[in-house]
Amino acid sequence: MFKSNRSTIPTTTPDALIDIHGVTKTYQSDAGPCQALKGIDLHVRESEFVAVVGKSGSGKSTLINMITGIDRPTGGELWVVNAPVHTLNEGQLAVWRGRAVGVVFQFFQLLPTLTAIENVMLPMDLSGSFRNGERHKRALQLLEEVEIADQADKLPANLSGGQQQRVAIARALANDPPLIVADEPTGNLDSRTAEAVIALFERLVQKGKTVLMVTHDPDLARRATRLVRIADGLVIEDSAIDQVA
Amino acid sequence: MISIRWRKVIRDLWLNRARTILIILTIAVGVFAVGAIAATQIILQRDLPRQYNAIDPAHVVFTTTLFEDEMVKSVASLDGVAAVEGRRNLPVRLLIDPANNVWRDLFIFVITDFEDQQVYKIGHERGDWPPAKGALVMERGSLTYLGLQEGQAITIKTPQGKQRSLQITGIGHDLYHMPAFLEGTVYAYVTSDTLDWLGQEPGYNELYVRVTGDVKDTGWMRAITDEISDYLEGAGHTVYYTYRPEAESYPLDYISDTVVLLLTMLGALILLLGAFLVINTITALITQQTRQIGVIKAVGGRTSQVAGMYLGMVALLGITASLLALPFSMIGADALIRFVGELLNFDLSLGTFPPQAILLQLAIGILLPVLVALPVILGGARRPPAQALSEYGASQVWKGMLWMDALLRRLPALTRPALLALRNPFRRRSRLIFSLVMLALAGGSFITVLNLRASLLQTVDNMLAFWQYDFWVDLSRPYMVERLQQEAARVPGVEGLEGWGLEATRRVRPDGSESNNIFLFGVPPDSPYVLPTLMSGRWLEPGDTNAVVVGVGLINAEPDLALEDEIVFKINGDEETFRIVGVIEMLGNQTVGYTVYAPYDYYTRLAHKAHRADIAIVRSQPTATPGEKRIIAAALEDQFDQSGVGVRSVMQMQDERLEINAAFGIIVVLLMVMVTLLAFVGGLGLMGTMSLNVIERAREIGVIRAFGGSNAAVFRIVTLEGIMIGGISWLFSLLLALPLTSWFCNVIGLSFLDMPLAYVFSPTGALLWLALVILLAMLSSALPAINAVRLTVREVLSYE
Incomplete structure (x- = not known):
């Protein structure tokens, strides 16, 4: 379904997981129009660990919302995990997102009335992936991967911030999406826990996942393989990070 | 295994128990009210006519001079007549307070064959059936109303003033007459032997007729009524009144209709409130869970899935509320039905809860909340995740x-x-x-x-204020007003007496048809004994001749009538034309009859009873207590008895007030x-x-x-x-x-x-x-x- 229009966009890079061309986003408010993105171009390949940095209000979270299909661009084209995100309606976006993208939020955003393991099972339930009997097993496996399986049956309110973020990462991996998008995933965590979360992302990248992470923290950004700096709604820097240095 | 989405739904409900209980209670109250009301309506509308029709009510009632069995048989043989029964209605006085010699009205009906009644069948509740000579069957509502017991002896006074003691040996059930509780009139039934024992002339004075053919056909009903009237009059009897009860209706339907109307209004109001409460609560719930909805959509939830979850939640609440409400609505309906039944003297109970009411309850309990919540839920579910996840809107x-x-x-x-x-x-x-x-x-x-x-x-106050007197005495025949006033002056506690005319008449419509009973009072225009609440026009004035003031109920029942219109009444057998000069607030409906007021002088002259009164209007001393007023009335009745003034009944306005x-x-x-x-x-x-x-x-x-x-x-x-x-x-x-x-x-x-x-x-x-x-x-x-x-x-x- 998503590949049908691909041939009409000649500029798409064949091996790109994220392919963005001239994306703009303008919000209308009582104070007048506000342009959050002013024409973004970005290409991300598989197994990249991309850190998106920028000051508050620079447009990095808006960009993340565009990539995940949570918000829609005013102009431009977005191809993410083989789908023309800019052309999909809300229903198609939901189906695509469920299978293609795992989203990690700054404030974890676990559903408070579901246990940790149920939160992880939710995306599988919504997208109908995996058989009913397998979902619990897979969710437990994912919680083991993020080292929180012993807390599987607890409600989020009974978990620490770090534990909640691990559950949120496990949830993002539930449908085995190729792309993980994280918006300030460590913004609400202490440095030790933040370090553990970043290490988790590194392991995911090693396993072939692509991670796009928004962060304020330059030290954490340096742990990525590529850095994209955004200011005033434009990409002002896009560079590979020398891991050894 | 239950899916994660539904686990969230159930856990949301469980973890927010206060809110859940609130919504369930709200829906349950609405479902309870609608169920109880619907079941009550269904049972009332089914059982009231059914029970009433089971007594074979008359289609036409004739009140006449005394007639014998032969006449009953003759009328039964007329074409178009299905069944006939003659009964004797004997008004007597019943001693209710021997210490103070206080009497009240009792209507004794003579039934020829208790086992083979044809029309207006009186049901046998318990005890002797038929009663022995010198004994009577008391109507069950009357028995309760009077506080009497089966087996007890009562003292009555015949129209001739003779006192007799009769024993209550049986209890009957009469659906024809108004319940004693509502009308204040009490009834009993005896055999012809007892009538004779009471020293009364034999014969019937009421003829109940059921007819064949379409009883809703006014033309046919009028024709058969006229034919029987002519037949009776041809045989030398005077027909005082004819009364045609509304076809396929029963006398108290105005009460049960009002009850049903009120209940329907109540149901509608509760439903409307409940719907708003559900909308309000679901709106709050969706608002509160907006961010969660955003998250669900962010991890792949479709709008239809989100909407399904919340609609399912509402349906679950509705099902729980309906199940909770169902037994209560059965109890409520049964209580309500019994309450109405007891008031109307019917044997009513819920029996089997009507399946229509259950279906209605389920529809109201489940579908209505879902329907009213649908726009709110769809609005929330359709919200783009970016908006749902942001703080946008909160401030x-x-x-x-x-x-x-x-x-x-x-x-x-x-x-x-x-x-x-x-x-x-x-x-x-x-x-x-x-x-x-x-x-x-x-x-x-x-x-x-x-x-x-x-x-x-x-x-009620406005109506009761009309009566600026304490009681009236219905006399056995017209008496000179002056004589009545002289006798009253001898009774301590009587402040004043006024003589009025009274005639039970009917309106003769322009097409020749007649209305049901109307009570025409001949009142002195300057009487201090009335205080009318005028709705339009004026009260009677000295010098008025054919002026008449009518109760508003009559204007509503006879819609062609209006202020200043002419109205024709039968007075003393002749058609007399009056002009409506005023409309007042006055109790009256088709069942209890309407009242109209004409100038005393003009009316008594038409009725050939000038300076005489059919009823004596009496005012006690203003300081008299209700008990004293009753004693004063008894003393006046006694005084009239002793001086040869025949008293048919005494109506206490305080009783009237209680009945109203x-x-x-x-x-x-x-x-x-x-x-x-x-x-x-x-x-x-x-x-x-x-x-x-x-x-x-x-x-x-x-x-x-x-x-x-x-x-x-x-x-x-x-x-x-x-x-x-x-x-x-x-x-x-x-x-x-x-x-x-x-x-x-x-x-x-x-x-x-x-x-x-x-x-x-x-x-x-x-x-x-x-x-x-x-x-x-x-x-x-x-x-x-x-x-x-x-x-x-x-x-x-x-x-x-």
Whole structure:
């Protein structure tokens, strides 16, 4: 379904997981129009660990919302995990997102009335992936991967911030999406826990996942393989990070 | 295994038990009310006519001079006659207070064959059937009304003044006559032997006829009535009245119809309130879970899945509420049906709960909440995840804040927390509007019902005020007024007596047809014994001749009539034309009959009984107590007896008041049930709205506390806000109650009395609701605030 229009966009890079061309986003408010993105171009390949940095209000979270299909661009084209995100309606976006993208939020955003393991099972339930009997097993496996399986049956309110973020990462991996998008995933965590979360992302990248992470923290950004700096709604820097240095 | 989505739904309900219980209760109250009311309506509409028709009611009743069995047989053989029965209606006086020699009316009916009744069959409840000579069967409602027991002996006085003692040996059930409780008239049944034993001439004076053919065909009914009348008159009998009960109806349908109407209104109001409460609560729930909806969509949830979850949640609540309400509605319906049955002297009970009522309950309990919540849920589910996940909208304020700010700036003494409390209700326009609409509906209905009660009582007062006398004595024949006044002057306690004419007549319509019974009173125009409440035109004036003042019920029953129109009555067998000069508020309907007032002199001259009276209107000393008035009436009756003035009956106006109050009491009781239920549902709505307002703002409460706000300050803010919303809604309630009261007064009045009720806006209802709304607003705001201040600032700030 998503590949049908691909041939009409000649500029798409064949091996790109994220392919963005001239994306703009303008919000209308009582104070007048506000342009959050002013024409973004970005290409991300598989197994990249991309850190998106920028000051508050620079447009990095808006960009993340565009990539995940949570918000829609005013102009431009977005191809993410083989789908023309800019052309999909809300229903198609939901189906695509469920299978293609795992989203990690700054404030974890676990559903408070579901246990940790149920939160992880939710995306599988919504997208109908995996058989009913397998979902619990897979969710437990994912919680083991993020080292929180012993807390599987607890409600989020009974978990620490770090534990909640691990559950949120496990949830993002539930449908085995190729792309993980994280918006300030460590913004609400202490440095030790933040370090553990970043290490988790590194392991995911090693396993072939692509991670796009928004962060304020330059030290954490340096742990990525590529850095994209955004200011005033434009990409002002896009560079590979020398891991050894 | 149950899916994760449904686990969330169930756990959301379980973990928010207070909110869940509130919604379930709200729906359950609505389902209960609708179920109980629907079942009551179905049973009343099915069983009342069924039981009434089982007694084989007459299609035409003739009141005549005495006739024998031969005449009954002759009428039975006429074409078009299906069944006939002749009965003797013997009015006697019953001694109810031997110590003070106080008597009241008792109507004894003579039934020839108790086992083979043809028309207006009297049912056998228990005891002897037929009663032996010198014994009687008492009507069951009359027995209860008089406080008598089976086996007890009673003393009666015949029209000739002879006293006899009869024993009550059996109990009967009469659905033809008005229940004693409503009319104050009591009935008993004897055999022809007892009639003879009482020294009465044999014969019948009432002929009950059932006809063949279409009884709804007015032309046919008129023709057969005229034919039988002619037949009776041809045989030398005088036909005093003919009465054609409304076909396929029963005499008390005006009461049961009004009861059904009131119940329907109650059901509709509760349903409307419940619907608003469900919308309000679901809106709050969706608002509260907006971020969660955003997350679900962010991890792949489709709009249809999100909407399905919340619609499922509402359906689950509806199913639970319906199951909860079902047994209660059965109990409620049974109680209501028995209550109405007892009042109307019918044997009613629920029996099997009507399946239609169950289906209606399930439809109302499940479909209605889902339907009313659908737009709210779809709105929430369709919201783009970016919007759902952002803070967008949370701090939006209504443009109404501008005038609110301008208003608040004029009150410089207000503290910041007070300003916050006063501004808060205006933060969300839709929430405020929904809250106000719901509370105004609840309050408006509550106030309306209490206004209606006051209107009913005022209407009764207006009617009763007409009678500026204490009792009237129905005389066995017209007597000279002067003589009556002389006899009355001998009785201590009698302040004055006036002689009136009275004729049970009928209106002769322009097409020759006749109305049902109308009581025409010949009243001195300047009588101090009446105080009419005029609705239009004027009261009688000295010098009037063929003027007549009519009760409004007659104008409504005979719609071609209006003020200044001519109206023809049969007086003394002749058709006489009168002119309507005034319309007054006066109790009357098709069942109890209508009243009209003509000038005494003119009427008595037409009826050839000048200076004579059919009834004596008597006023006791103003200081007399109700008991003393009864004794004075008994003394006057005794005085009349001794001086040879025949007394047929004595009607105490205080009894009349009690009887009217009893009939109105049914409506008042139902209205109070309405008030209680409305207060309950309204209270639930208020508590829900206020609680949700506070729950929604837990984050804000956290901010206030983070900046040093004490628990007391938080309480002040939320309770002041509650009072503010309650107060505004109260003003809207008042505005809503104005037209609602007027509409209800019309509908209920026309159904019950054939005239609109007097419009009364009772301050009691308004003040009671104000107190209730303020109290509940404070309570329902303070309770969730207690929970909010118990949380730590950190918890509250991450409150979802």
